[in-house]
Amino acid sequence: MKAIFATYGLMLLRAIGVHSVYVFISVACGFVLGLISGILLSRIPKLSFIIMPLVSIFQTIPGLVFIGILFLITGMTPLTVIIALSVYAMFPVMKNTYTGILGVEKKYTDAAKGCGMTDFQTLINVELPLSLPSIIAGLRMSAIYTVSWAVLAAMIGLGGLGDFIYQGTSSNNNTLILLGAIPAAILAVAVGAVIDLIQKKAMPRGLKKEAVK
Amino acid sequence: MITFEHVSKSYGKSLILDDLNFTVSDGQFAVLIGPSGCGKTTTLKTINRLIEPDSGTISIDGKNIHDTDKVELRRHIGYVIQQIGLFPNMTVAANICVVPKLLKYGKAECENIVSKMLQMVDMEKYADKYPNELSGGQQQRIGVLRALAASPPIVLMDEPFGALDPMTRETLQNEVKHIQQQLNKTIIFVTHDMSEALKLADVIIFMEGGKIVQAASPEEMLEHPATDLVRSFLGKHADHGAPTNVEDYMRKNVYCVQMSRGIRECAEMMARNSVDTLLVTDEGNHYIGTISIGDMRHWGKQLKSIEPLVRQSARTAHVGDNAKESFDFLLESGDDYIVVLNSDSTIAGIITKTSVARSVAQNLWG
Numbered sequence: 001m002k003a004i005f006a007t008y009g010l011m012l013l014r015a016i017g018v019h020s021v022y023v024f025i026s027v028a029c030g031f032v033l034g035l036i037s038g039i040l041l042s043r044i045p046k047l048s049f050i051i052m053p054l055v056s057i058f059q060t061i062p063g064l065v066f067i068g069i070l071f072l073i074t075g076m077t078p079l080t081v082i083i084a085l086s087v088y089a090m091f092p093v094m095k096n097t098y099t100g101i102l103g104v105e106k107k108y109t110d111a112a113k114g115c116g117m118t119d120f121q122t123l124i125n126v127e128l129p130l131s132l133p134s135i136i137a138g139l140r141m142s143a144i145y146t147v148s149w150a151v152l153a154a155m156i157g158l159g160g161l162g163d164f165i166y167q168g169t170s171s172n173n174n175t176l177i178l179l180g181a182i183p184a185a186i187l188a189v190a191v192g193a194v195i196d197l198i199q200k201k202a203m204p205r206g207l208k209k210e211a212v213k
Numbered sequence: 214m215i216t217f218e219h220v221s222k223s224y225g226k227s228l229i230l231d232d233l234n235f236t237v238s239d240g241q242f243a244v245l246i247g248p249s250g251c252g253k254t255t256t257l258k259t260i261n262r263l264i265e266p267d268s269g270t271i272s273i274d275g276k277n278i279h280d281t282d283k284v285e286l287r288r289h290i291g292y293v294i295q296q297i298g299l300f301p302n303m304t305v306a307a308n309i310c311v312v313p314k315l316l317k318y319g320k321a322e323c324e325n326i327v328s329k330m331l332q333m334v335d336m337e338k339y340a341d342k343y344p345n346e347l348s349g350g351q352q353q354r355i356g357v358l359r360a361l362a363a364s365p366p367i368v369l370m371d372e373p374f375g376a377l378d379p380m381t382r383e384t385l386q387n388e389v390k391h392i393q394q395q396l397n398k399t400i401i402f403v404t405h406d407m408s409e410a411l412k413l414a415d416v417i418i419f420m421e422g423g424k425i426v427q428a429a430s431p432e433e434m435l436e437h438p439a440t441d442l443v444r445s446f447l448g449k450h451a452d453h454g455a456p457t458n459v460e461d462y463m464r465k466n467v468y469c470v471q472m473s474r475g476i477r478e479c480a481e482m483m484a485r486n487s488v489d490t491l492l493v494t495d496e497g498n499h500y501i502g503t504i505s506i507g508d509m510r511h512w513g514k515q516l517k518s519i520e521p522l523v524r525q526s527a528r529t530a531h532v533g534d535n536a537k538e539s540f541d542f543l544l545e546s547g548d549d550y551i552v553v554l555n556s557d558s559t560i561a562g563i564i565t566k567t568s569v570a571r572s573v574a575q576n577l578w579g
Contacts, residue, residue: 111298114261114369115311115359116288125311129302206301206343 008179012164016183019160022150023191026082027143030089034138037090038097039123048098059091063149071156081153081160088149089142096138100131133199133207140195147188151180161187214238215260215367215399220269222255222423229255230266231423237416239366240397242390244410246446247420253403256420257369260401261290273367288315291360291368291398295375297352299344305331305355306340312363330358334388350381357389361396368393370402374409386412407446411435419443459536462572463553463562469494472501472520476513479504492552492560493523499558503527527552532561540569 005012041048067084074080104127112122128135154162164180167173215237222230229252237243245253258264259271262283270277278286299308309330310323318326331337334354344352353373360368370389374382390413393400404410410417411431418428419439427439438444469492470479479491489506502523512522529552530539539551543566551564 105296107294107296107298108300110263110294110296111292111300113263114287114292114294116284116286116315117311118284121315126300126302129300132302204302204343206303206345 004175004179008164008176012179012183015159015161015163015180016187019147019150019153019162019184019187022078022081022085022153022160023143023146023187026085026150027089027139027146029082029086030091030142030146031093031139033086034090034093034095034142035097035135038094038135039101039128041094041098042101042127045102052095052098055091055094059088063088063152064155067152067156076156076158078158080156081150081158084152085146085149089146092142092145093135093138096134096141097131100134100138101127103134104130129204130207132203136195136199136202140192140199143191143195144188147184147191151184214274215401216270216272216275217256218270218272220256220259220266220271222252222259222264222266229423230259233269233423233425235418235425235428237399237401239399242393242400242402242413242415244402244404244414244417245420246404246407246410246417247426248442249405251420252423253420254371257371257401257403260367260369261287261292263287288312288363289365289367291363291365293353293356293360293368293370293373295372297344297349297356297376299352299355299359301344304341304343305336305347308344308355309358309362311359312365316363318363326362330362333392334358348381349377350385353377353385354388357385357392361392361398364396365398367399367401370400372403372405375404375406382409389413407448407450411450419446457535457537458532459530459534459539459551459553459564460532460561462536462568463564464568465562467492467560467563469498469560470504470519471496472518472523474519475517476509476519476522479519480506480509480513490550492563493519494560498560500529500552500554500560501525503552529554530564531556536564536568536572539564540572543569 041051063084066087067080070080070084074083101123108126108130109122112126117125150160151162151165153160154166161180161184164176165184168176168178168180217233217235220230220233221228231252233256245256247253255264259266260273260278262278265279270279272278299305300311303311306324306327309327310318313323313326327340328337331340334357336351336354339347339351339355344355347355357370357373360370373389374385377385386409389400392398402410402413414431416428417431417434419426419434419442421440421442427434427443429437429439434443435447435450438447468482468486468488470482472493472495483489483491483506491504493501493504495501502525504519504522504524508522508524509519516522527550528539528542528546528548531554534553542548543551543564549565553561553564555561
C-alpha cells in the first residue's frame with residue numbers, strides 16, 4: 001500500500017486536482033447555461049415541444065464521440081474537455097429548470113401578476129424560488145455525471161483520474177484502475193453531499209415539505 | 214369610482230361579456246354574482262387588466278384604465294383570489310410587503326405596514342411564519358392583508374372565501390366588511406353564494422350570459438327580483454320573507470278560561486303558567502274578553518265569579534289579516550298583545566312583541 005502511494009501519491013493528488021477543476025468549471029458553466037436556456041425555453045413553451053426532444057436525442061450521443069469530434073475542432077486543450085463537459089452538464093439543469101418553472105402552480109403566477117409584478121419580477125421573486133428544488137436536483141445530477149464524464153478527458157491525453165484508468169486497462173494493471181476509479185467514486189459521492197448541504201441551507205423553510213402546521 | 218361603458222369580450226365565437234354598463238361608486242361594496250360561466254370573474258379581471266376587453270372602456274375616477282400602465286395599475290388595486298396564492302417561499306411579513314416593496318417603500322415603512330396589518334386581524338405573532346404553517350383561514354387573512362398593504366382605494370376579490378369552511382368563512386366575511394367600512398375601500402367581490410352577497414353587498418350585480426340582469430341593493434333585489442333566475446338564486450332568502458298574515462306570527466299556546474269559572478281558579482291558573490292575563494270565553498269557546506291579575510287583586514275579594522271583571526279593551530285581529538297593522542299597533546300603543554280570532558270568533562292565538570321580532574329576523578335573514 002505504502003509503496004503504491006509512494007509511487008503514485010503525487011500523481012494521484014494531481015489527477016484529483018485536475019479532475020476536480022474540470023468538474024467545477026464545467027458544472028459552473030453548465031449550470032449557468034442550463035439555467036438561462038431553461039428559463040428561455042419556459043418562456044416559449046410552444047417551441048420547447050420541438051427543442052426538448054432534440055436535446056434528449058443529443059444527450060444520447062456518447063460523450064466519447066462528442067469529445068472526439070470536438071477534439072478535431074478545438075484541438076488538444078483543456079478547453080475541449082471543458083466545452084464538452086459543460087454541454088453535458090447543461091442538459092439536466094436545463095431540463096429541470098424548464099419543468100420546474102412550468103410546474104409552478106398558476107395561482108402563484110396569477111397572484112404575482114395581480115400584485116403588479118412584471119414578468120421579470122415574477123420570474124425572480126416567484127418562479128425561480130419555487131422551482132429551486134427541481135433546479136438543484138438537476139444540478140446534483142449534472143455534477144455527479146460530470147465527475148464520471150471527466151474521466152474521458154484522459155482519452156485525449158488531458159489528465160484527470162481517467163489517466164489511471166486508461167493506463168490500468170491498457171497495461172492490465174488492476175491497481176491503477178482502482179486508483180482512478182475509487183477516488184472518482186468518492187468524488188462523486190462527495191459532490192452529491194455538498195450539493196445536498198447547499199440545498200438544505202438555501203431552501204426557505206416554506207418550501208420544505210416536512211413543515212408542519 | 215369605477216365605470217364600465219359598453220364593455221364586451223369574446224373568446225372565439227362565444228361572447229363572455231356582452232355590452233356591460235355599470236358604475237361602482239367610491240366606498241361601495243359591490244358583489245358580482247351569477248351562475249358559473251356568467252362572466253363575473255372575467256368582469257373582475259378586466260378591472261386590473263388581467264383580461265383586456267375587446268371593446269368598450271373601463272375607467273377609474275374618470276381615467277380610462279387602458280391608458281395607464283398595466284403593472285402600475287395593478288399595484289394600486291388590491292387583488293385577492295380563491296386559491297389564496299401566498300408565495301410559499303416568503304414569510305407572512307414578506308408576503309404582506311410584496312406590493313409595498315414593488316412600490317419601493319422603505320424598509321421601516323414596510324415593517325410598519327406589516328405590524329399594523331397583522332394587528333388588524335390579531336395575528337401579530339405570525340409575521341415570521343411561512344404560509345404552509347398557517348391554517349386555510351389564516352392564510353386567506355394574510356391574502357386579504359397582502360391586497361390591502363399598499364392602501365389601494367380599490368380591492369378586487371375573486372371568490373376569496375369559497376374554499377373555506379363555513380365557520381371560518383363567516384368570520385372572514387365579518388372582518389372584511391369591517392375593514393371595508395373602517396378604511397372606506399371600494400370592493401368588487403365575486404361570489405356564487407347569495408347569502409354572502411346579501412350579507413356583504415351595498416349593491417349586488419347579478420350577471421347571466423355576460424349580461425347584467427339586475428343591479429340593485431340587497432333589499433331591493435329581495436323585494437323585486439328581476440327574473441326567475443335571480444329569484445331562484447335568492448331562494449330561501451326571498452320566499453321566506455313572504456308570510457305576512459297574523460297567523461304566521463301568532464303564539465298559539467294561550468291560556469283561556471270560561472266566564473263561569475271562579476276567581477280562585479283563575480288566580481291559580483295564572484300563577485301556574487306565570488302569566489298576568491287570561492283570555493275569557495263563553496261555553497262555546499267564543500272570545501269574550503280578558504281578565505288581568507290587577508283587577509282580580511283589586512276586586513276579587515268581593516266577587517265569586519269573574520264575570521264583572523272581564524274587560525273588552527284588548528285589540529283583536531282575525532286570521533287572514535295582514536300582520537303589519539297589528540305590529541304597528543303593538544309598537545305604537547305599547548299594548549302587550551293582540552288577540553287573534555278565527556272567523557267563528559273562537560281564539561286562534563295572540564300576537565306579542567316577540568312575534569314582531571321574529572318577523573323582522575325572518576325578513577332579514579330568511
